Amino acid sequence: MFPLRRNRRLRTNESIRSLVRETNLSPQDFMFPMFIAEGKGIKTEIPSMPGIYRQSIDGTVKEVKELWNLGVKAVNLYVKVSENLKDNTGKEAWNKDGLMQQSIKAIKDAVPEMIVMPDVALDPYSIYGHDGIIENGQIINDATVDALTQMSISHAEAGADFVAPSDMMDGRILAIRNGLEENGFHNVGIMSYSAKYASAFYGPFRDALDSAPKESTEAIPKNKKTYQMDYANRIEAIKEAIDDVDEGADIVMVKPGMAYLDIVREVKDNVDVPVAVYHVSGEYAMIKAAAEKGWLDHDKIVLEQLFCIKRAGASIISTYFAKEAAKLLQ
Numbered sequence: 001m002f003p004l005r006r007n008r009r010l011r012t013n014e015s016i017r018s019l020v021r022e023t024n025l026s027p028q029d030f031m032f033p034m035f036i037a038e039g040k041g042i043k044t045e046i047p048s049m050p051g052i053y054r055q056s057i058d059g060t061v062k063e064v065k066e067l068w069n070l071g072v073k074a075v076n077l078y079v080k081v082s083e084n085l086k087d088n089t090g091k092e093a094w095n096k097d098g099l100m101q102q103s104i105k106a107i108k109d110a111v112p113e114m115i116v117m118p119d120v121a122l123d124p125y126s127i128y129g130h131d132g133i134i135e136n137g138q139i140i141n142d143a144t145v146d147a148l149t150q151m152s153i154s155h156a157e158a159g160a161d162f163v164a165p166s167d168m169m170d171g172r173i174l175a176i177r178n179g180l181e182e183n184g185f186h187n188v189g190i191m192s193y194s195a196k197y198a199s200a201f202y203g204p205f206r207d208a209l210d211s212a213p214k215e216s217t218e219a220i221p222k223n224k225k226t227y228q229m230d231y232a233n234r235i236e237a238i239k240e241a242i243d244d245v246d247e248g249a250d251i252v253m254v255k256p257g258m259a260y261l262d263i264v265r266e267v268k269d270n271v272d273v274p275v276a277v278y279h280v281s282g283e284y285a286m287i288k289a290a291a292e293k294g295w296l297d298h299d300k301i302v303l304e305q306l307f308c309i310k311r312a313g314a315s316i317i318s319t320y321f322a323k324e325a326a327k328l329l330q
């Protein structure tokens with residue numbers, strides 16, 4: 001008898017396809033990254049990210065309510081502070097009345113069940129646009145880790161559920177975990193950006209926060225390659241993720257998404273904590289641009305990509321499409 005197996009039988013119609021589907025996608029798989037601005041009533045669209053805005057706290061809170069009603073249960077927060085608050089120490093990052101701290105409080109007051117995960121890195125506060133403190137032209141690790149620990153504690157004091165270090169300094173997860181424990185924040189979690197690559201896909205994000213490494217006459221690096229990973233590497237990603245779990249990370253993240261799904265799968269197979277994937281700004285921009293030209297079917301591409309990220313091993317996807325995808329899935 002030929003053929004022995006007819007694999008197409010399980011693809012005959014949508015009912016059987018949905019019955020045997022191996023991956024499911026729902027709004028609670030998503031986190032939504034939000035850009036927060038100083039002031040009131042501010043809502044500025046990011047030119048390279050149509051549909052995504054930098055908003056003051058009032059508008060941010062409104063959008064958080066909308067997300068909650070769509071079934072999205074977590075937000076990642078990024079702030080844009082004014083130039084006069086920036087320096088080389090990043091000390092505004094742990095100002096207890098700073099923009100991030102106020103945002104965390106406002107969101108938790110309005111939607112207490114929303115999981116709030118502020119970004120922990122110095123770049124929005126750095127005159128150099130780097131994720132760390134600079135000395136003699138180098139991004140210095142250990143002093144930066146101390147700063148990130150203070151920053152994390154201040155986020156916890158403001159009410160954050162998780163802190164999300166995106167800086168790629170060595171040893172920061174252990175230091176932050178210790179800092180949180182010593183201050184009684186036993187239940188504040190850490191989502192570590194463990195395998196974060198030095199990627200050109202972050203371009204639109206840096207436009208949004210005006211946080212790109214600055215051109216300057218001083219001898220400082222113009223890119224983040226001394227701390228973010230080389231995209232040619234995979235073993236290193238596994239090492240980073242395992243180290244972070246050993247140091248106390250509750251969730252590890254791979255970033256960017258679609259070009260890095262091999263890494264997602266390998267990390268997934270090597271750790272026993274949930275894996276998050278950041279579907280980053282450049283990936284969003286590419287889809288929006290192609291759809292605007294009529295070259296791709298926007299909605300279909302969005303769902304296909306998010307499904308594929310999930311299939312690769314992501315438990316959680318941080319994506320600028322969270323709202324649109326949640327609506328498409330309803």
Ligand code: PBG
Pocket residue numbers: 119120121122123131166167201202203204205206224279280281282
């Ligand atoms: C900075 C940070 C970046 C992103 C998240 N946190 C940019 C960078 O490392 O330069 C990028 C996210 C995106 O592109 O959507 N700590």
